[in-house]
Amino acid sequence: MNYPLIIAGPCSVESEEQILVTARALAKIPAVNMLRGGIWKPRTRPDAFEGRGEAGLVWLQRAGQETGLPIATEVATPEHVELAMKYGVDALWIGARTVVNPFSVQQLADVLRGSKVTVLVKNPVSPDLNLWIGALERFQKAGLSDLIAVHRGFSYYKESPYRNFPMWEIPIALSQRLNVPVITDISHICGNRELLQPTAQKALDLASDGLMIECHCCPEAALTDAQQQITPAALESLLDSLAFRSKNTGNVERDLASLRSEIDDIDSELLQLLARRMEVSAQIGEYKKHNNVTVVQMDRWKRILADHIATGGELGLDQEVVRAVFEAIHQASIRRQSEVMEKRKDQ
Numbered sequence: 001m002n003y004p005l006i007i008a009g010p011c012s013v014e015s016e017e018q019i020l021v022t023a024r025a026l027a028k029i030p031a032v033n034m035l036r037g038g039i040w041k042p043r044t045r046p047d048a049f050e051g052r053g054e055a056g057l058v059w060l061q062r063a064g065q066e067t068g069l070p071i072a073t074e075v076a077t078p079e080h081v082e083l084a085m086k087y088g089v090d091a092l093w094i095g096a097r098t099v100v101n102p103f104s105v106q107q108l109a110d111v112l113r114g115s116k117v118t119v120l121v122k123n124p125v126s127p128d129l130n131l132w133i134g135a136l137e138r139f140q141k142a143g144l145s146d147l148i149a150v151h152r153g154f155s156y157y158k159e160s161p162y163r164n165f166p167m168w169e170i171p172i173a174l175s176q177r178l179n180v181p182v183i184t185d186i187s188h189i190c191g192n193r194e195l196l197q198p199t200a201q202k203a204l205d206l207a208s209d210g211l212m213i214e215c216h217c218c219p220e221a222a223l224t225d226a227q228q229q230i231t232p233a234a235l236e237s238l239l240d241s242l243a244f245r246s247k248n249t250g251n252v253e254r255d256l257a258s259l260r261s262e263i264d265d266i267d268s269e270l271l272q273l274l275a276r277r278m279e280v281s282a283q284i285g286e287y288k289k290h291n292n293v294t295v296v297q298m299d300r301w302k303r304i305l306a307d308h309i310a311t312g313g314e315l316g317l318d319q320e321v322v323r324a325v326f327e328a329i330h331q332a333s334i335r336r337q338s339e340v341m342e343k344r345k346d347q
């Protein structure tokens with residue numbers, strides 16, 4: 001597989017003409033190295049368009065053969081796998097709704113046992129890193145060696161501009177635990193065209209191994225996910241606008257070495273400052289005990305936190321970062337003061 005892996009194509013294969021026209025245009029974009037098309041669509045509500053099934057596979061195979069692009073589709077059942085293999089599908093992806101169910105994943109791993117096909121495993125809809133890892137492990141144990149994780153965002157209960165909240169820390173944690181490439185399905189993260197560019201750039205900045213992007217010859221008329229699909233021409237400009245960063249080169253490594261050593265020095269200073277702060281905190285504990293004052297004074301703490309957030313803002317620091325850091329420090333400080341008080345009580 002060539003990386004960065006750029007998989008493009010419609011959410012759903014709708015007609016022979018739609019997939020052929022889209023595929024022909026995509027094949028002219030050098031960076032695109034795989035054609036996607038949904039054949040069986042997992043829909044939230046019944047009576048919506050559920051994909052063309054086997055007829056769609058005939059068209060998808062034709063589009064792949066004509067353009068030379070390898071083809072990918074979603075499978076959710078052993079019957080889907082059997083049909084996809086019959087029509088020479090090169091890569092199968094397991095959708096977010098299937099990955100949540102270990103029984104379904106195991107069934108798919110069992111029918112694919114020993115196969116050479118590429119399997120892409122989307123993250124489950126819930127932000128559950130172990131469930132995602134577990135699904136990949138089921139395929140690994142079934143002897144599949146060409147595995148790719150696909151980050152497509154997570155269902156989230158808070159207001160958000162995204163269709164599926166990215167929670168970038170989860171794919172990063174996956175990369176630390178498993179040695180599989182991770183690509184980013186920006187279309188299902190964003191849910192709309194406007195967010196695609198910055199989200200794609202962010203994915204690449206965070207060392208994503210590729211992108212999955214829904215492309216349709218006529219996005220407004222798409223039968224599924226119309227708001228997030230783009231034309232092949234729009235994909236071309238999107239890809240042109242992106243900075244594909246190198247993960248590792250000699251020069252970059254050398255330049256990074258001095259910056260990394262600066263970071264190490266700053267971390268060591270931070271640790272010494274923290275230790276000093278805890279020391280002072282213990283002394284305050286002694287004083288409070290002696291003078292019968294409570295450990296926590298909420299009003300003072302709220303004032304201090306607001307001041308730190310304001311000062312942090314002037315220094316260009318994100319307010320959530322300042323809040324998280326000082327809340328952790330404050331908790332540790334309360335624990336230290338309580339220990340001091342406890343100790344004095346026994347004496």
Ligand code: PEP
Pocket residue numbers: 011038042074094095096097122152185188
């Ligand atoms: C899709 O890729 O068309 C799809 C349904 O994706 P997901 O499983 O990520 O929702």
Ligand code: MN
Pocket residue numbers: 011012214224225
């Ligand atoms: Mn879709």
